[in-house]
Amino acid sequence: MSESQAAGMTVTVTPPEQRHERVKPASQSWFIARLNPVSRFICPLIMSLPLFTTLDVVSASIQLALSVILLWIGGINPFVVLRRTWPVWIAAVGSFVTIALYGRTSGTVHFAWAAIVISDGSLYLAVATFLRVAAIAVPSVIFVLGLDPTDLADGLVQILHLPSRFVYGALAGIRMFTLLQEDWRALGLSRRSRGLGDGNPIRRVCSQAFALLVLSIRRATKLATAMEARGFGASDTRTMARVSQLHAIDWVSYAIALIVPAIAVGTAIATGYWNLPLTSN
Amino acid sequence: MSETIAKANLRWRVVDIVVASIIAVASGVIFAGWDLIYKIPTTALDAVLPGFNGLVCAFWLFAGPLAAIIVRKPGAAIYAELIAACIEYIIGAGGVFGISGSIIIGLVQGVFAEIIFIVVRYRVWNPLTATLSGLLSGFGNYLFEFSPFGSRVGIGFFSTYGLSYLVTTLISGAVIAGLLMWFVQRAIAATGVLDRFESGRAKALV
Amino acid sequence: MNDSVFQKAAPVGVEARDWGWRHSTRKDFALRHVNLTIRPGERVLLLGASGAGKSTFMAAMAGVLGSDDEGVREGTLSVGGVDANDARGMAGLVLQDPDAQIILERAGDDVAFACENLGVPKDETWKRVRASLDIVGLESLELTHSTRHLSGGQRQRLALAGVLAMRPGLLLLDEPTANLDPPGVREVHDAVRHVVESTGQTMVVVEHHIDVWLDLVDRVIVLGAAGDSHEGGVLADGTPDEVFSTMGDVLADGGSWVPGRAIPSFPPTDDDDDTADTATTDDVENERIVLSTRDLSFGRNGVPLGEHVNLDFERGRIYALMGPNGAGKSTLALTLAGLLEPVAGQVLIASDLAPKPNSREPFHWKSRELLGRIGMVFQEPEHQFAANTVRDEVAIGPKSMGKSDEAYAIADELLERLRLSRFAAGNPYTLSGGEKRRLSVASMLAAAPRVLVMDEPTFGQDFRTWSHMVELIAGIRDQGCTVIMVTHDEPLVRSLDAIPIHFGVSSTAANEGSAR
Numbered sequence A: 001m002s003e004s005q006a007a008g009m010t011v012t013v014t015p016p017e018q019r020h021e022r023v024k025p026a027s028q029s030w031f032i033a034r035l036n037p038v039s040r041f042i043c044p045l046i047m048s049l050p051l052f053t054t055l056d057v058v059s060a061s062i063q064l065a066l067s068v069i070l071l072w073i074g075g076i077n078p079f080v081v082l083r084r085t086w087p088v089w090i091a092a093v094g095s096f097v098t099i100a101l102y103g104r105t106s107g108t109v110h111f112a113w114a115a116i117v118i119s120d121g122s123l124y125l126a127v128a129t130f131l132r133v134a135a136i137a138v139p140s141v142i143f144v145l146g147l148d149p150t151d152l153a154d155g156l157v158q159i160l161h162l163p164s165r166f167v168y169g170a171l172a173g174i175r176m177f178t179l180l181q182e183d184w185r186a187l188g189l190s191r192r193s194r195g196l197g198d199g200n201p202i203r204r205v206c207s208q209a210f211a212l213l214v215l216s217i218r219r220a221t222k223l224a225t226a227m228e229a230r231g232f233g234a235s236d237t238r239t240m241a242r243v244s245q246l247h248a249i250d251w252v253s254y255a256i257a258l259i260v261p262a263i264a265v266g267t268a269i270a271t272g273y274w275n276l277p278l279t280s281n
Numbered sequence B: 001m002s003e004t005i006a007k008a009n010l011r012w013r014v015v016d017i018v019v020a021s022i023i024a025v026a027s028g029v030i031f032a033g034w035d036l037i038y039k040i041p042t043t044a045l046d047a048v049l050p051g052f053n054g055l056v057c058a059f060w061l062f063a064g065p066l067a068a069i070i071v072r073k074p075g076a077a078i079y080a081e082l083i084a085a086c087i088e089y090i091i092g093a094g095g096v097f098g099i100s101g102s103i104i105i106g107l108v109q110g111v112f113a114e115i116i117f118i119v120v121r122y123r124v125w126n127p128l129t130a131t132l133s134g135l136l137s138g139f140g141n142y143l144f145e146f147s148p149f150g151s152r153v154g155i156g157f158f159s160t161y162g163l164s165y166l167v168t169t170l171i172s173g174a175v176i177a178g179l180l181m182w183f184v185q186r187a188i189a190a191t192g193v194l195d196r197f198e199s200g201r202a203k204a205l206v
Numbered sequence C: 001m002n003d004s005v006f007q008k009a010a011p012v013g014v015e016a017r018d019w020g021w022r023h024s025t026r027k028d029f030a031l032r033h034v035n036l037t038i039r040p041g042e043r044v045l046l047l048g049a050s051g052a053g054k055s056t057f058m059a060a061m062a063g064v065l066g067s068d069d070e071g072v073r074e075g076t077l078s079v080g081g082v083d084a085n086d087a088r089g090m091a092g093l094v095l096q097d098p099d100a101q102i103i104l105e106r107a108g109d110d111v112a113f114a115c116e117n118l119g120v121p122k123d124e125t126w127k128r129v130r131a132s133l134d135i136v137g138l139e140s141l142e143l144t145h146s147t148r149h150l151s152g153g154q155r156q157r158l159a160l161a162g163v164l165a166m167r168p169g170l171l172l173l174d175e176p177t178a179n180l181d182p183p184g185v186r187e188v189h190d191a192v193r194h195v196v197e198s199t200g201q202t203m204v205v206v207e208h209h210i211d212v213w214l215d216l217v218d219r220v221i222v223l224g225a226a227g228d229s230h231e232g233g234v235l236a237d238g239t240p241d242e243v244f245s246t247m248g249d250v251l252a253d254g255g256s257w258v259p260g261r262a263i264p265s266f267p268p269t270d271d272d273d274d275t276a277d278t279a280t281t282d283d284v285e286n287e288r289i290v291l292s293t294r295d296l297s298f299g300r301n302g303v304p305l306g307e308h309v310n311l312d313f314e315r316g317r318i319y320a321l322m323g324p325n326g327a328g329k330s331t332l333a334l335t336l337a338g339l340l341e342p343v344a345g346q347v348l349i350a351s352d353l354a355p356k357p358n359s360r361e362p363f364h365w366k367s368r369e370l371l372g373r374i375g376m377v378f379q380e381p382e383h384q385f386a387a388n389t390v391r392d393e394v395a396i397g398p399k400s401m402g403k404s405d406e407a408y409a410i411a412d413e414l415l416e417r418l419r420l421s422r423f424a425a426g427n428p429y430t431l432s433g434g435e436k437r438r439l440s441v442a443s444m445l446a447a448a449p450r451v452l453v454m455d456e457p458t459f460g461q462d463f464r465t466w467s468h469m470v471e472l473i474a475g476i477r478d479q480g481c482t483v484i485m486v487t488h489d490e491p492l493v494r495s496l497d498a499i500p501i502h503f504g505v506s507s508t509a510a511n512e513g514s515a516r
């Protein structure tokens, strides 16, 4: 549409108001979305702690099953959970292999070569480890998906009373992560235009990564100045423009986070599977 | 290269906090990326050389020593390693290990990386302290991994695998998370971005 | 609580006695022997050559220059009667770099940040946030809007709003309109005017293009660069009329823009001003056309910003891409430079410039092939720095083109011409805003490309460095190089007699609801 004219030329672009961004939901689960961000950290933590007292198949599988069911009730169906947690399963399989090969030997030995001894005992421990890794990590991943760092920072300061200088300093750093992606792209372009873009790709990526680190430290020092210029760190009486509180639903979530491992570990004790991991040495 | 500072200013400035944070964020991104890909090669490695996958664990250890030798404040290693672990955890895929395997282990690694600097009272910053910091961080990593909290609890601290893992972790921590970070710090300082830090100023004036 | 203290925003004064500062990595003082008194309520325009230390002085007044281990301090500087370092919060500073000032993810939170730091109660904070956003012309921005993809102009305004919400007794603005489009400049100006007139705050503003602020200031202070012939300090101080009438020549020599002074003109020498050059647009093989776009759609991440763009760029001419902030000028510039992939259509270069006869699309070239053919000066100079010293930075281009012997000769000459020789061994990152810009231009000129694309080449320049820059650009044009600049700088366009290419917003798209 743009013809060159005697007076100059024009380029027509879409108006900026029409360029929209999609808003991401806080969580796919209606339940998790209503929790205080701090609870989204505390819940998986409470849930995981009792599991560390044992390494057995029963507690881990019950916990995993209960978590998946509860997440389903919370609005995320198991297939979505599975899809969202794929790296967990890779890690769990890896742990399975390692423990199967090197775990404590007991019972029938199926295979032995150098340090590798696959026995009934090591296979049992491997299955238990596999389940435990998944039982701990799956709820963690789902709880934290879509978490907003700003809200988390507010919660850390107002609910856990962590020092605000550090929390907001870290928050500012975290926000810069979004800039890092843009910076990485821009650095790539500028290096290309300066003739530094050819050659060994590994060396190029390393040198560009170093450039990104340098640039981000540079940004961080400037950002620190900008924060100080707005009075950050000047006085100890900082107020909070956003309120972060625990509501009834948070307490419900803590109760669930206590009940689930209680059932899981309780069943293991009742069925005799519970064992202190280090005592069987 | 050795720098011994008579009197260190130990109060955290805003710029210390923000720069330590950004180092942690960048590291956390690397941790998370590493989480996604490491398991396949290391599982393969495990099958051939027991415990040798300790060699790669420095990729989760370097944030603490690096931040410590750049900002040189008490607690910098703990802070950076912890924040890096939180980032690893938050950006999604990092939850691979759950809250314990990402965050609690980060705290442990950070605390161990910090020890050496406490011992020298934040006055000695040289390749040796950096290396020791990485080494100790590796030791913390070993303790955690084979404790009831870790995923290798089914193996045992003193098994062949455990001891071999210990040795490789220490080497990897010392060389990659320690000594290498010292050189990274020198290289960063040479670009001039650390001019607000003591660590970036041992140069001729322009 | 202490809220009432901040609410009143009592204007505060500044007093500098023989004040000086040397950055810890420099052997020269950035500023020295500064003696001045700014009374509460005064509105001051702070002038000085690029690198004279204006930003340093602003940072000092805001109390953010750092402690004594980050530099050497001389004399005293007090704000509102107390040492500037202890007065943090009394002064609100808008920094030179709009990119570095966004602190939080949501616009509302970002503006509220300062209030929180100063202990303003919650309700009062949100009142101030809304009010400040209204004043700076961001009333349509939702408080939850992400700060990530704001355009340069919006960012600048957001930073201003954040500082206004502090209700500081001393408002410090460091080049607040650099990089803004002309309507944006007026809006920021009006916003500041509204604020200072209704609150009576003391204001200090740094700006090279002084016309914008002349109606608002009642005093002009000129800082001299230490390290030149003199020892720095205050060169001139008085009402605008006094300063410009009595000291005009001195100021111009010192590098300031003085209102009403003639701007040098470098029209094309081979003046064949045939306005009928439109006749040949379609013929790419035309001798004179070096770069052209064919039905080009450009944009980011596959989303077109502009479509069906057909432009031809001729040898030895200068083009100026002009238009509002966020229109997509930088995006088009990057596309023309072969760095961004066209969303659709093509960018074609003349066949005699192509590295291989059948490879006329720069995006598909190797990085080495771009060098010497198409150069790009990025909007953000820091994205471009790849070496540890200023001299090496300029030498990179010639070196990778295989001219290693001459590389440093070329570099030294360019540094001399752009007044950067003093920093040859310094780190690019430690330069002042204007110096960084000149360095990024110099490093691209060193590779002597046939087509040079420059994004805002003259921002942050004083009159003298601006003139040098214009002369350099005219020089490469006269050697047959084609220059495509993105700019808001009208005098630059006039002085080079550049051919303007205006970005207009399409009206037809406005009634399509498909965007959501």
Ligand SMILES: Nc1ncnc2c1ncn2[C@@H]1O[C@H](COP(=O)(O)OP(=O)(O)OP(=O)(O)O)[C@@H](O)[C@H]1O
Pocket (backbone or CB within 6 Å): B195, C023, C024, C025, C026, C030, C048, C049, C050, C051, C052, C053, C054, C055, C056, C057, C096, C430, C431, C432, C433, C434, C435, C460
């Ligand atoms: N962090 C730093 N380290 C070392 N030198 C610096 C640093 N920042 C600025 N300088 C130097 O101090 C001098 C004054 O810089 P300053 O940024 O105050 O200049 P300015 O007057 O604002 O210039 P401009 O108009 O180009 O922005 C310059 O010579 C610059 O190179």
Ligand SMILES: Nc1ncnc2c1ncn2[C@@H]1O[C@H](COP(=O)(O)OP(=O)(O)OP(=O)(O)O)[C@@H](O)[C@H]1O
Pocket (backbone or CB within 6 Å): A016, A019, A182, C149, C150, C151, C152, C153, C179, C300, C301, C305, C324, C325, C326, C327, C328, C329, C330, C331, C332, C379
């Ligand atoms: N890296 C990026 N990724 C995605 N979108 C971007 C990116 N950079 C800019 N944009 C968006 O693209 C549009 C055009 O941006 P561009 O930088 O080209 O504008 P501009 O005309 O150069 O503005 P200014 O005068 O403020 O520099 C804007 O809406 C902006 O938000």
Ligand SMILES: [Mg+2]
Pocket (backbone or CB within 6 Å): C054, C055, C056, C096, C174, C432, C433, C434
């Ligand atoms: Mg400046």
Ligand SMILES: [Mg+2]
Pocket (backbone or CB within 6 Å): C329, C330, C331, C379, C455, C486
């Ligand atoms: Mg632009």
